[in-house]
Amino acid sequence: MSNKLFTIDEQKLLKKNPYVKTVSEKGITYTDEFKSVAIKEYENGKSPREIFEESGFDIEIVGIERASSSLKRWRKAYKENGVAGLEDARKYYSGLERELSFEEKFARLEAQNALLRAENQLLKKLDLAERMLVKKKKN
Helix, strand or coil, rough: CCCCCHHHHHHHHHHCCCEEEEEEECCEECCCCHHHHHHHHCCCCCCCHHHHHHCCHHHHCCCCHHHHHHHHHHHHHHHHHHHHHHHHHHHHCCCCCCCCCHHHHHHHHHHHHHHHHHHHHHHHHHHHHHHHHHHHHHH
16 A cells, blocks of 8 residues: 555545545555556557556656555456456445354454463462562561
8 A cells, every 4th residue: 555645635536536435644555447448548558657547647646656556456356256356345335243163263262362361370370470579578
């Protein structure tokens, strides 16, 4: 992820582009359509800079590094999962936790159990240290 933060004016300008879903101070969410178009254009020999500029983006605002890394990420996702790899997966989640499999539930319980055991051991050590301090003060 780029370290560049977008100003309010830059965000407003980016939001006007039809290939932008959302823009925040830290990032841009592009449409699935743009991702597909960008990959096809890249395969036809265009550079990330050309693709973004021809799609109405100001490369000085977006940043050449952000454009290149986005295209690289989309190409990898496309290669691994086809068009489905380009879809914004966040649209399928409503923020509710999905149902965990038995193995996932078991692993989660094992982790909780290990944490509780470690906490108990720590409390025992603290209790012992406290009792030794009290004993030293009496002597």
